[in-house]
Amino acid sequence: MKKQILAASMAATISVSAFAAEQKPNILFILTDNQHSGLLGAYGNKEIKTPNIDQLAEEGVKFTNAFAVNGMCSPTRATLMTGLMPSQHGLHDWLNDEQMKEWPRDWSAVAEFRSVPYTLKENGYQTAMIGKWHLGQPWEPSLGFDHWMTFTSGHTLDFWNNTVIENGQVTDISGRHMVDYFGDKAVEYLENYDSDKPFFLKVSFDGPYMDPPTNMGPAKNRHYEYYKNKHLSSFPNEPVSKNYVDQLVEFAKTGQDKEFLNRIIKMVIGNMAGDQATRANMASQNTLVDDNVGRLMETLKKKGLSDNTIVIYSSDQGVYYGQHGLWTHTVLSQPSTLQETAFQIPLIVRKPGEAEGKTVSNLIGQYDIPATILDLAGIKQTLPNSPGRSFSSMLGAQKVGEIHDAVFYEQTESRAIRTQQYAYWKRMDADFGPNELYDMQKDPYQKKNLAELEAYQPVIADLDKKLEAFYATYTDPKYDLWKGGTAKGTISYPQKFKQRFGDQWELKTEILPSFSE
Numbered sequence: 001m002k003k004q005i006l007a008a009s010m011a012a013t014i015s016v017s018a019f020a021a022e023q024k025p026n027i028l029f030i031l032t033d034n035q036h037s038g039l040l041g042a043y044g045n046k047e048i049k050t051p052n053i054d055q056l057a058e059e060g061v062k063f064t065n066a067f068a069v070n071g072m073c074s075p076t077r078a079t080l081m082t083g084l085m086p087s088q089h090g091l092h093d094w095l096n097d098e099q100m101k102e103w104p105r106d107w108s109a110v111a112e113f114r115s116v117p118y119t120l121k122e123n124g125y126q127t128a129m130i131g132k133w134h135l136g137q138p139w140e141p142s143l144g145f146d147h148w149m150t151f152t153s154g155h156t157l158d159f160w161n162n163t164v165i166e167n168g169q170v171t172d173i174s175g176r177h178m179v180d181y182f183g184d185k186a187v188e189y190l191e192n193y194d195s196d197k198p199f200f201l202k203v204s205f206d207g208p209y210m211d212p213p214t215n216m217g218p219a220k221n222r223h224y225e226y227y228k229n230k231h232l233s234s235f236p237n238e239p240v241s242k243n244y245v246d247q248l249v250e251f252a253k254t255g256q257d258k259e260f261l262n263r264i265i266k267m268v269i270g271n272m273a274g275d276q277a278t279r280a281n282m283a284s285q286n287t288l289v290d291d292n293v294g295r296l297m298e299t300l301k302k303k304g305l306s307d308n309t310i311v312i313y314s315s316d317q318g319v320y321y322g323q324h325g326l327w328t329h330t331v332l333s334q335p336s337t338l339q340e341t342a343f344q345i346p347l348i349v350r351k352p353g354e355a356e357g358k359t360v361s362n363l364i365g366q367y368d369i370p371a372t373i374l375d376l377a378g379i380k381q382t383l384p385n386s387p388g389r390s391f392s393s394m395l396g397a398q399k400v401g402e403i404h405d406a407v408f409y410e411q412t413e414s415r416a417i418r419t420q421q422y423a424y425w426k427r428m429d430a431d432f433g434p435n436e437l438y439d440m441q442k443d444p445y446q447k448k449n450l451a452e453l454e455a456y457q458p459v460i461a462d463l464d465k466k467l468e469a470f471y472a473t474y475t476d477p478k479y480d481l482w483k484g485g486t487a488k489g490t491i492s493y494p495q496k497f498k499q500r501f502g503d504q505w506e507l508k509t510e511i512l513p514s515f516s517e
Helices: 002-022 051-059 073-082 097-102 116-122 178-191 242-254 258-272 276-302 368-376 454-473 494-501
Strands: 026-033 061-063 126-131 147-151 161-166 169-174 199-208 309-315 347-350 358-360 407-411 414-418 422-427 436-439
Touching: 026 073, 026 276, 026 368, 051 276, 051 309, 051 347, 073 116, 073 368, 116 126, 116 199, 116 368, 126 178, 147 178, 161 178, 178 199, 178 276, 199 276, 276 309, 309 368, 407 454, 414 454, 422 454, 436 454
Parallel strands: 026 199, 026 309, 061 358, 126 147, 126 199
Antiparallel strands: 061 347, 147 161, 161 169, 309 347, 407 414, 414 422, 422 436
16 A cells, blocks of 8 residues: 555656646846946945845856947847847937837837747747836837836836836826836736746836936935945046047037936036945945845745746846946947946846856857747747857856857947957947957956057957957848948937948838738
């Protein structure tokens, strides 16, 4: 009798194990806005409190050499959906909210491409997007998302007063911080999740959002008082870059987005250089994001979803907050600035049953994240023409091999290759500015440009060859700015491209059919 009971018990165990092996994992993808990895405790910041994100890193794998493809929000978010480079999907800069009236109500900037949510839905996933979108019109679900909740602006002008749309219903939100509100909605989704299908939930917080006006001066959020009088040495206090000031003056002459320009000038000249209130504001927004990461993780546990949910944490890109005398984005000076403050992003993956507290220094491109998501979901379908490769094998193996010997990123007239040893920035031509080379082992802060030194010319020749080969493969002529292609939405300093390619050159945002098979 005992043998029969034991046999039945073993059979039940095998059956449950077999079911678990066949069951696709849930995937929770948490994306933050303008968050350089150096703002997190897990990446060495001892001043900003991020205990929940730090715990996530302790339970998973932390990648220390992950890089965004661009220094602006819309291009990076497009890459995270399609696996494509900006020179392939056509977004080279932000999408301007003022242009919304020119687009159909259902227009998405990357609808014509196979996307992560479309592919997951096609393979049996329930898909949900909650938070900031900034890839076109917000009014209707896009790219294969079933559940849809976002706010109606592209970028954040106010954390406390916004209009949101949730599955077709429009609501005004006042007196609630939008990071908390998006957190509420994500928790609500998880608490009400009841389906035989696995879920892919993308929670796109619009914080910490290190740009004006939301980061300037005192903040209203619950963490501001803690930081109000704290010495925050992780926020640099360097003289404003002369080139930055000169370019702001030039930008003013173009007449573009004067309201945005005025905010930048006020921030740089009157507020940011050593301003304690603004620093405390920035720190507090990061901790507020961390609160909501903790809420999501706690909800997974409460619902019994932790053991079958892969959690991925990352950011669209970083921004400058005083480094090199710069603030905000890569395009606010010309040529674009490609320092790692703007490009090095946090990337943490918690996969139940795999290594915990592991750190991986291998090079990861942002375009690798979509390929990895599909791989973790057990989907063999690739995203066409993507340079991305799955890094899922790095999550459990004791020793991991490189999936790339270099990663690549670009900002309009500048393209870069990053190896473990060097960062090389190439300009479109000399009219846009000089090339730059940095030894990242000896000079990680990128103070000394080696590009003109004779001893480094062989290094530059090798890196240049690799960069040219990469972009020969991963560009679409239509969107290859270096060869007279156009861009969707907008770019900074379009007049420079008219000077280069003639008056016939123009920005072009087409209304293309959505991808389908």
